[in-house]
Amino acid sequence: MKHYSYGISFSFLRKIVLTSILIFFMGISIAWAQQTGLSIHHLGANHSLVMVDEPQKYLLLPIEETAPEATIHVLVNNKADQTIQVRLAANRVDYFVPFALEQYKGKAVTFDIHTANDRTNVRNLMDDACWNEIKLADDFDTTNRDTFRPLFHHTPLYGWMNDPNGMFYKDGEYHLYFQHNPYGSMWGNMNWGHSSSKDLVNWEHHPVAIQPNGLGTVFSGSSVVDKENTAGFGKDAVIAIYTSAGASQMQSLAYSTDNGMTFHIYEKNPIITSDKECRDPNMFWHAKSGKWILILAAALEKEMWIYSSPDLKHWTKESSFGKGYGAQEGVWECPDLMELPVRGTDQTKWVLVCNLNPGGIFGGSATQYFVGDFDGKKFVCDSKPQVTKWMDYGKDHYAAVSWSNSPAGRHTVIAWMSNWQYANNVPTQQYRSANSLPRDLELYDGGDGELYLAVTPAPEVETLRSGKALKYGSFSAGTRKVSRKLPTANSGICEINLELKPRSAGKVYVALSNADGEQTTMIYDVANHTFSMDRNASGLTDFSKDFPAVTVAPCPAEDTQSLRLFVDRCSIEAFEGDGRFAMTNLVFPQKPYTTLSVYTDKGRCQISNLTVNPLKNK
Ligand code: FRU
Numbered sequence: 357m358k359h360y361s362y363g364i365s366f367s368f369l370r371k372i373v374l375t376s377i378l379i380f381f382m383g384i385s386i387a388w389a390q391q392t393g394l395s396i397h398h399l400g401a402n403h404s405l406v407m408v409d410e411p412q413k414y415l416l417l418p419i420e421e422t423a424p425e426a427t428i429h430v431l432v433n434n435k436a437d438q439t440i441q442v443r444l445a446a447n448r449v450d451y452f453v454p455f456a457l458e459q460y461k462g463k464a465v466t467f468d469i470h471t472a473n474d475r476t477n478v479r480n481l482m483d484d485a486c487w488n489e490i491k492l493a494d495d496f497d498t499t500n501r502d503t504f505r506p507l508f509h510h511t512p513l514y515g516w517m518n519d520p521n522g523m524f525y526k527d528g529e530y531h532l533y534f535q536h537n538p539y540g541s542m543w544g545n546m547n548w549g550h551s552s553s554k555d556l557v558n559w560e561h562h563p564v565a566i567q568p569n570g571l572g573t574v575f576s577g578s579s580v581v582d583k584e585n586t587a588g589f590g591k592d593a594v595i596a597i598y599t600s601a602g603a604s605q606m607q608s609l610a611y612s613t614d615n616g617m618t619f620h621i622y623e624k625n626p627i628i629t630s631d632k633e634c635r636d637p638n639m640f641w642h643a644k645s646g647k648w649i650l651i652l653a654a655a656l657e658k659e660m661w662i663y664s665s666p667d668l669k670h671w672t673k674e675s676s677f678g679k680g681y682g683a684q685e686g687v688w689e690c691p692d693l694m695e696l697p698v699r700g701t702d703q704t705k706w707v708l709v710c711n712l713n714p715g716g717i718f719g720g721s722a723t724q725y726f727v728g729d730f731d732g733k734k735f736v737c738d739s740k741p742q743v744t745k746w747m748d749y750g751k752d753h754y755a756a757v758s759w760s761n762s763p764a765g766r767h768t769v770i771a772w773m774s775n776w777q778y779a780n781n782v783p784t785q786q787y788r789s790a791n792s793l794p795r796d797l798e799l800y801d802g803g804d805g806e807l808y809l810a811v812t813p814a815p816e817v818e819t820l821r822s823g824k825a826l827k828y829g830s831f832s833a834g835t836r837k838v839s840r841k842l843p844t845a846n847s848g849i850c851e852i853n854l855e856l857k858p859r860s861a862g863k864v865y866v867a868l869s870n871a872d873g874e875q876t877t878m879i880y881d882v883a884n885h886t887f888s889m890d891r892n893a894s895g896l897t898d899f900s901k902d903f904p905a906v907t908v909a910p911c912p913a914e915d916t917q918s919l920r921l922f923v924d925r926c927s928i929e930a931f932e933g934d935g936r937f938a939m940t941n942l943v944f945p946q947k948p949y950t951t952l953s954v955y956t957d958k959g960r961c962q963i964s965n966l967t968v969n970p971l972k973n974k
Pocket of ligand 1: 518519535546575576599635636689690755
């Protein structure tokens with residue numbers, strides 16, 4: 357009996373101890389939640405509520421990049437306001453993203469969170485790292501933490517970026533919107549992020565300009581300045597048309613009466629619908645027909661549809677272009693249509709830009725274009741359907757479109773400097789993806805009966821030159837390497853100009869390397885008139901099987917090749933001196949390149965006018 361009663365009291369005691377420990381820890385967690393102004397309620401194996409008791413500026417959401425996306429419904433005074441997908445940390449916190457609470461001032465905000473970890477027991481959910489780390493804050497630190505963040509290319513302060521969107525120029529400022537995930541550094545939750553610049557190279561970051569709504573997330577699109585108030589939103593209003601990506605894709609309008617800082621969503625959206633997958637509307641004013649023109653990518657049809665409108669709200673489909681033309685693999689996206697001067701003539705021609713993915717020249721994403729005529733209704737291509745022309749011969753040039761309303765009819769494009777093959781996996785974390793340098797476009801006669809795009813860095817890029825330029829005297833190189841130092845200022849981030857005369861060489865190699873032996877090699881092949889860039893040994897390459905690559909461009913058959921190279925922390929952009937080719941490639945050297953070397957396969961070559969300018973943003 358004694359023994360029995362001892363047995364009962366022992367197991368009873370054990371229960372009491374275990375329960376107290378549990379209560380103690382639950383108590384701590386409840387106390388903690390109260391201290392931080394949040395209460396967290398776990399409701400089921402995959403369902404929790406986070407209630408904001410004492411709001412601050414931000415709720416900081418803890419992210420683990422490999423975690424599945426949780427669906428968060430943001431409830432404001434119990435009403436569903438928005439839904440976002442967030443990779444809430446389960447095992448470890450990689451970084452935080454801020455959710456702005458200020459927009460809901462004075463209202464009760466609750467986050468209704470459905471995690472996607474397929475838990476069967478609420479206890480497992482409670483162990484997730486996010487619950488201990490989620491917190492309120494009045495600040496969000498955007499100081500750079502990524503060693504590969506470019507010094508002179510535009511990047512988002514944090515979070516994911518893809519296509520440039522809605523770019524327009526007005527009152528001395530260039531506006532750049534972009535596909536942006538503010539809640540993680542991988543693709544998702546598409547908003548229009550916003551930056552502006554007076555000179556196309558120094559950028560100021562602004563709050564998100566257009567957020568998702570009931571029609572869907574905010575995919576790519578364009579903006580125009582409505583000088584004559586054709587839409588009725590006011591003289592000089594900025595009108596944006598973008599794709600609302602819900603269950604289907606449709607086109608929506610938003611307008612701004614404060615120079616693009618804030619946008620109002622048009623209540624009668626969508627303004628264009630179709631039963632086909634259509635996206636990325638691009639608009640311009642066509643003076644000759646006195647109408648607005650809009651090009652829409654019928655992605656899976658591999659067609660660009662052309663619409664016209666008197667008022668930016670009502671659109672009529674005029675024609676389509678594309679069946680059987682150019683590169684046809686993958687989907688057609690992000691169109692642009694512009695009238696460009698032909699160098700050395702007083703002629704102009706129309707260029708239809710067509711980004712496609714996959715099926716780019718070196719796999720994945722790339723920008724092709726067609727040259728022809730446009731009469732306000734129809735685009736007619738000058739070349740045979742099988743002719744394919746590329747705006748850039750690298751792997752990392754996508755979604756290139758131009759600024760509208762640029763001064764003096766200037767046509768300046770900027771690209772997303774990545775490739776869908778690996779964009780989500782590149783070795784950065786606080787942010788992902790940069791833009792290319794801005795580039796001015798013209799046409800030139802290729803001498804083969806075809807007109808081609810000349811792509812030159814916008815002259816403003818020269819204002820990035822900072823510090824003393826290194827000017828090297830002419831030298832000749834043979835099969836033994838001749839090396840010159842890159843500037844130590846800005847860790848070798850620079851612009852390199854040089855002229856290369858092959859003489860008796862068959863191939864001339866120009867290599868950029870660091871002390872660890874990482875190098876990107878550029879090769880001028882004299883007999884084949886090609887310029888290539890080999891990034892197989894350029895630095896980190898193993899984050900994707902599609903990253904190691906050699907890209908090749910045709911180059912003019914001339915005695916002297918002049919080259920301009922722009923080297924940033926994670927990219928090299930190469931331009932033929934007159935823009936007759938451009939090549940944009942990402943590279944991730946673990947230490948900056950410090951040396952430029954020249955050598956040949958046989959015979960000798962002459963290098964002259966080698967100038968290296970350190971580059972930096974203001
Ligand atoms: C091109 C693209 C567009 C789309 C956007 C979504 O990179 O696929 O067609 O609007 O990205 O982010």
